[in-house]
Amino acid sequence: MTAFPALTDSILGPILIGFTATRQDTQFIDDVWRTAADSVPATLPVLNVQAGKGTQPLKHQRRVLTAQGTEYLKLAQLCDIRSQESSEESWSRWRWMVAAKIAPDDGSRELAGRGRTPIRIDVTSYRLQAGAVVGAQQLALFRHFVVTGFRALDPGLVVFGAQHGWQDSWWPVAHKGDQ
């Protein structure tokens, strides 16, 4: 049996799901992915930006954007978005990235079980500051809603790997003025 990381308290570890596809296309993955991204609330951090020779504070919208990948089928990033900028510019201002693909290898197929499509969800980019994952709440929520979405379409979903649950207490709110 293939070794697969099973740290249920890790929000960085991979998730492997075994999904019984009732459709031949991969449209259902897109539906789950976009819905999960839309389900994660945004925040409004104030970040310093270049203004001439100096800097000035600017309110950003920190939310999950999605895209198609090449190696991975689906990508999602937590991005800091400025008003009236292109999505490419926002895309480069990431805090974490999660990627999903249909795992073609024998080990994943074995774990997912016969007749199930194995889908791997990896955190492919992340940042750590002061001993903590940056954007942890939105990352945990996104992971949770991806698994919730797949399970809604397949109640017999098989799930392996790291964190995919959610507790509301995981989003402690800072006092006004904290960043």
Place this chain on the structure above:
Amino acid sequence: MGISNKLATKIRTAAKSEVVSLPRPYEDAGAVVAAAVVRAASSTIGQLRLTSYTARGKDFLGVRQSRSTYISVVSVSQRGQSTWSVSLGVQTVSGWAFDWQVKVVLVDGATGITANITTPAALTRDGTLANKSAHGELRDLVLTGLRAGSLPGGGAEVAVSKAGLASRQLEPVREQAPGRTLRTRLRSGEILSALALVPFPVQDRHPGGVRWRLGESGALAGCVAQVSITADDAARSIEVHCPVQPSGDAVADALVAARASALFGAVERVMRRLDPGIERTTEPAGTLTADGRQGR
């Protein structure tokens, strides 16, 4: 002094290459272990509470330097299944100020899996690598983990995860999502078939519509949204409704509102796939729309 520091830095940042004992086939099993090793090593470095400077270039008085010291950020990026970049530094208004960057590339060849570790970017002061101990520790942890060839202990990875979830965050934005009505020429049976693809847990289905649960835990448990289908001569109206009262808890209310808005978006997407001419007759009055969230 400067010359010996430069020599030490040159040795410290020299490329390392060695055959490691990761499980094969690499794409099946080795890559999973390698990714875990990089996570464990990066998480260990991420717990060191290092500081980095935004200032670059010569700084004789040290004044600018002391005013530009920030808590370091460890940034990790994976490319494909065999390349990782781990950087230490701080983000400035004009981009990243790296102390160093370590690149890990694994090559699956005839003689085995080879790990190549390089330092493509490095900041030195008087010839000494900035945060040199962390650089050395990262390289050692990665190489030791890859040599072991098995999943590492997850203590550091779990610690940075828990610390992230315990850190105080900005209040989430609460969207306004009063409901949405769609007009379609699809028949009721077609509509119900399309709604079966909405990725929300179903509470119940009936000929006049569907009810979904917004979630299974916390504030979302017990919140239900529904679609009602009404017909007239020419078309059908699909009304999406989520009757939830604000609780007064900022996080709970934001979670419910975002989830409800996501449901509206999901319903519209599955319907539009079957009927591209579907019309939206009620706009949500929120500051964000589900459609506006799609970045690329």
